[in-house]
Amino acid sequence: xxxxxxxxxxxxxxxxxxxxxxxxxxxxxxxxxxxxxxxxxxxxxxxxxxxxxxxxxxxxxxxxxxxxxxxxxxxxxxxxxxxxxxxxxxxxxxxxxxxxxxxxxxxxxxxxxxxxx
Amino acid sequence: xxxxxxxxxxxxxxxxxxxxxxxxxxxxxxxxxxxxxxxxxxxxxxxxxxxxxxxxxxxxxxxxxxxxxxxxxxxxxxxxxxxxxxxxxxxxxxxxxxxxxxxxxxxxxxxxxxxxxxxxxxxxxxxxxxxxxxxxxxxxxxxxxxxxxxxxxxxxxxxxxxxxxxxxxxxxxxxxxxxxxxxxxxxxxxxxxxxxxxxxxxxxxxxxxxxxxxxxxxxxxxxxxxxxxxxxxxxxxxxxxxxxxxxxxxxxxxxxxxxxxxxxxxxxxxxxxxxxxxxxxxxxxxxxxxxxxxxxxxxxxxxxxxxxxxxxxxxxxxxxxxxxxxxxxxxxxxxxxxxxxxxxxxxxxxxxxxxxxxxxxxxxxxxxxxxxxxxxxxxxxxxxxxxxxxxxxxxxxxxxxx
Numbered sequence: 001x002x003x004x005x006x007x008x009x010x011x012x013x014x015x016x017x018x019x020x021x022x023x024x025x026x027x028x029x030x031x032x033x034x035x036x037x038x039x040x041x042x043x044x045x046x047x048x049x050x051x052x053x054x055x056x057x058x059x060x061x062x063x064x065x066x067x068x069x070x071x072x073x074x075x076x077x078x079x080x081x082x083x084x085x086x087x088x089x090x091x092x093x094x095x096x097x098x099x100x101x102x103x104x105x106x107x108x109x110x111x112x113x114x115x116x117x
Numbered sequence: 118x119x120x121x122x123x124x125x126x127x128x129x130x131x132x133x134x135x136x137x138x139x140x141x142x143x144x145x146x147x148x149x150x151x152x153x154x155x156x157x158x159x160x161x162x163x164x165x166x167x168x169x170x171x172x173x174x175x176x177x178x179x180x181x182x183x184x185x186x187x188x189x190x191x192x193x194x195x196x197x198x199x200x201x202x203x204x205x206x207x208x209x210x211x212x213x214x215x216x217x218x219x220x221x222x223x224x225x226x227x228x229x230x231x232x233x234x235x236x237x238x239x240x241x242x243x244x245x246x247x248x249x250x251x252x253x254x255x256x257x258x259x260x261x262x263x264x265x266x267x268x269x270x271x272x273x274x275x276x277x278x279x280x281x282x283x284x285x286x287x288x289x290x291x292x293x294x295x296x297x298x299x300x301x302x303x304x305x306x307x308x309x310x311x312x313x314x315x316x317x318x319x320x321x322x323x324x325x326x327x328x329x330x331x332x333x334x335x336x337x338x339x340x341x342x343x344x345x346x347x348x349x350x351x352x353x354x355x356x357x358x359x360x361x362x363x364x365x366x367x368x369x370x371x372x373x374x375x376x377x378x379x380x381x382x383x384x385x386x387x388x389x390x391x392x393x394x395x396x397x398x399x400x401x402x403x404x405x406x407x408x409x410x411x412x413x414x415x416x417x418x419x420x421x422x423x424x425x426x427x428x429x430x431x432x433x434x435x436x437x438x439x440x441x442x443x444x445x446x447x448x449x450x451x452x453x454x455x456x457x458x459x460x461x462x463x464x465x466x467x468x469x470x471x472x473x474x475x476x477x478x479x480x481x482x483x484x485x486x487x488x489x490x491x492x493x494x495x496x497x498x499x500x501x502x503x504x505x506x507x508x509x510x511x512x513x514x515x516x517x518x519x
Contacts, residue, residue: 086219087216
């Protein structure tokens with residue numbers, strides 16, 4: 001439980017930093033902060049869910065972390081190698097829809113655990 | 118030389134593409150009456166002689182609407198590919214509408230059919246990296262703005278600039294002067310027209326904002342009278358509801374956009390081709406585009422041009438006020454409108470700049486020039502088209518998929 005708040009803080013700060021760096025098109029900084037965001041959230045989800053609800057943990061990892069990262073890779077491939085006929089920039093919308101949801105899930109469950117502790 | 122087929126595949130999905138496609142078809146038919154056209158289009162292209170594989174009316178969709186109709190689009194694509202395989206058209210002419218046309222370009226190129234892309238998607242404004250796709254998919258790109266030629270030249274794409282076909286349309290159709298006079302007489306005062314766009318989504322975003330600004334404008338310019346241009350008849354009821362709800366005294370005109378513009382002292386428009394029409398009549402204008410804050414956040418890193426308005430982009434400087442809004446900034450809009458109506462010097466400067474711009478770009482004959490580019494492809498036996506438009510056989514295998 002001691003780790004929740006540092007992880008939540010790291011997740012929140014990296015979320016803000018990635019939003020700002022994305023907005024100003026600082027690609028490397030965006031990727032770095034996004035990596036920090038996913039790492040802190042993955043660890044947080046592990047602490048919150050893995051022991052009692054492992055399936056939920058794997059679902060969160062697959063849906064909110066692996067899927068958006070996959071989308072980002074698809075977009076990067078398309079951007080640099082023009083792999084698809086379809087314009088893949090819509091995946092950015094998906095990524096930015098999933099990012100706050102992941103944070104909100106972890107934040108809510110952390111707070112509930114703290115309250116019930 | 119053996120007798121060769123005169124079948125051309127042509128595809129347009131939007132209303133403007135349909136008009137330009139129809140004009141191109143007429144030009145080609147004038148030069149070679151044996152040509153037969155097959156493909157995708159709307160009413161105008163059908164009237165010009167298109168054997169329509171699928172009617173594209175009501176297919177100008179955006180975002181989620183496309184996902185809802187995905188099965189329809191897949192069916193259209195499948196039917197077009199079957200047509201390519203069975204009929205082997207001489208050339209595929211794809212007009213804008215890159216969502217579907219890129220897929221058709223890929224299919225055509227894979228089968229060795231030369232692909233001419235007429236009216237490029239606005240990659241220079243958002244997503245310049247997509248020029249790589251065009252390089253892989255298209256044999257010749259025909260663009261309508263001079264700066265597009267520079268952009269695609271730099272990307273190594275065979276490109277020619279023909280001018281904007283809109284000016285063919287304007288010079289052909291002309292203006293109903295009596296209607297213009299009638300509108301001016303009926304309304305009296307200073308006429309301000311609102312041109313929010315042709316899509317329902319654009320109208321819903323912009324028209325309420327324009328009407329809020331109208332209230333403010335009326336306070337400073339009491340003689341101001343307002344017109345709303347409804348380019349699509351099916352949205353008349355929708356526009357009427359918005360206007361009635363605003364309490365602003367507005368007259369809605371269906372179609373007749375040229376007359377609406379010509380009768381106006383000032384036009385307030387969404388960012389689209391209509392701004393070129395306004396510029397053609399040398400009317401001062403304000404260009405706005407409104408998107409949600411989330412859409413602005415998503416799009417911001419991809420915006421590569423400082424201008425949202427075509428007129429400013431073409432001039433290379435801000436000759437008319439423009440604003441990309443994510444909040445409904447009607448006060449800015451009203452303020453700019455009042456300045457353009459009341460400040461004679463500002464108004465004159467705007468008209469002078471528009472005059473210079475139109476002298477440079479408003480030349481009719483674009484469709485004719487496109488036809489001249491396409492016709493040589495029909496004179497060669499099948500397969501020789503690639504030599505004319507720089508078609509490289511090996512690249513067919515490396516084209517994008519998906």
